Amino acid sequence: MMNSRTIISLPAVNAPPRDRHGRPLHDLRISVMDRCNFRCPYCMPESTYGEHFAFLRNDERLSFDEIERLCRLAASLGVSKLRLTGGEPLLRPRLAELVARLRRIEGITDLAMTTNGVLLARQAFGLRDAGLDRVTVSLDTLDPALFHRMSGGHGELAPVLEGIAAAHAAGFPSGVKLNTVVQRGVNEHTIAALVERFRGSGIVLRFIEYMDVGNRNDWNPDAVVPSREVIAGIDARWPLQALPPKYPGEVATRYRFRDGAGEIGVISSISEPFCGSCSRARLSSEGTLYTCLFATHGTDLRTALRDGSSDEAVRERLRQVWLRRADRYSEERAKRREVSRRKIEMHYIGG
Ligand code: SAM
Numbered sequence: 001m002m003n004s005r006t007i008i009s010l011p012a013v014n015a016p017p018r019d020r021h022g023r024p025l026h027d028l029r030i031s032v033m034d035r036c037n038f039r040c041p042y043c044m045p046e047s048t049y050g051e052h053f054a055f056l057r058n059d060e061r062l063s064f065d066e067i068e069r070l071c072r073l074a075a076s077l078g079v080s081k082l083r084l085t086g087g088e089p090l091l092r093p094r095l096a097e098l099v100a101r102l103r104r105i106e107g108i109t110d111l112a113m114t115t116n117g118v119l120l121a122r123q124a125f126g127l128r129d130a131g132l133d134r135v136t137v138s139l140d141t142l143d144p145a146l147f148h149r150m151s152g153g154h155g156e157l158a159p160v161l162e163g164i165a166a167a168h169a170a171g172f173p174s175g176v177k178l179n180t181v182v183q184r185g186v187n188e189h190t191i192a193a194l195v196e197r198f199r200g201s202g203i204v205l206r207f208i209e210y211m212d213v214g215n216r217n218d219w220n221p222d223a224v225v226p227s228r229e230v231i232a233g234i235d236a237r238w239p240l241q242a243l244p245p246k247y248p249g250e251v252a253t254r255y256r257f258r259d260g261a262g263e264i265g266v267i268s269s270i271s272e273p274f275c276g277s278c279s280r281a282r283l284s285s286e287g288t289l290y291t292c293l294f295a296t297h298g299t300d301l302r303t304a305l306r307d308g309s310s311d312e313a314v315r316e317r318l319r320q321v322w323l324r325r326a327d328r329y330s331e332e333r334a335k336r337r338e339v340s341r342r343k344i345e346m347h348y349i350g351g
Pocket of ligand 1: 036042085086087088089114138209210211346
């Protein structure tokens with residue numbers, strides 16, 4: 001029987017939500033632009049994203065006001081890290097303005113961007129001044145001809161290297177990283193040249209296992225080079241030592257060069273899935289929220305942002321999505337029958 005001292009447990013609506021596997025919501029990745037200036041065959045192949053492909057109209061993409069509002073509400077639910085991505089984020093006009101607005105949101109402690117780097121040289125200093133903490137540039141090889149081929153015939157290596165140099169010179173507070181997606185028989189033989197060029201530079205290289213994102217890249221497990229193989233190859237030439245994670249759930253596994261020339265990382269979502277610690281949600285350019293990179297469907301938030309819904313109502317919608325989240329695709333990958341699964345394309349929700 002209850003008396004006046006009985007503690008009644010009420011649903012903790014203001015407590016940061018945990019999903020069905022007990023995972024908090026800490027990171028939000030925002031695709032600020034669905035278009036890209038590359039056509040990498042493993043991400044946005046020309047055969048699908050040719051000149052007749054219907055990308056979003058400007059008014060279909062979330063505006064800066066809408067992105068800022070959603071990020072503010074997400075921060076109130078526990079999000080502290082934001083990453084701007086795409087498509088290609090630097091194709092979004094006046095991106096630094098958005099960065100400055102997101103920088104001012106209470107609770108955001110880490111503001112990052114992933115880019116192909118083509119337009120970075122002229123924007124790096126402005127982005128740093130606006131408050132961007134760090135930049136990740138995708139760079140799959142230093143071989144100019146292979147680079148051109150891996151970008152689907154749309155990219156040149158030189159401007160990307162200029163972009164990396166400008167970002168390094170700008171001195172982002174949390175530095176510059178490079179993402180290299182390794183594909184068997186495509187660029188694995190160019191790993192050593194990347195390591196040689198960047199070790200000791202202060203720029204951190206990260207090798208990523210080729211993933212089965214989307215439906216259009218004809219992914220095949222034989223094309224995956226397991227991270228342990230990448231590490232063994234580098235260690236044979238430049239001895240490495242494993243480093244402990246900087247924080248629980250860190251996506252990359254880090255190693256330091258034993259001679260003191262900095263560190264590298266690997267991201268092993270195929271050989272060692274890390275769904276158990278995944279605290280990431282992804283927002284598409286048109287305002288659909290996905291709770292897994294390999295999702296088959298998402299939740300429309302744009303309608304609520306545009307129909308006069310209150311902050312409380314939009315926040316509650318976000319919270320409910322996270323409370324219902326049960327995804328752990330990468331851990332279940334081996335058991336799945338891919339034939340029946342239509343996944344969201346990576347350019348749409350970002351990397
Ligand atoms: N355009 C930007 C860029 O190039 O960095 C941002 C978007 S891109 C989708 C983000 C990252 O996803 C890139 O580093 C890209 O290499 C990576 N990516 C795309 N498809 C991938 C796949 N199938 N497996 C692993 N990484 C992939």
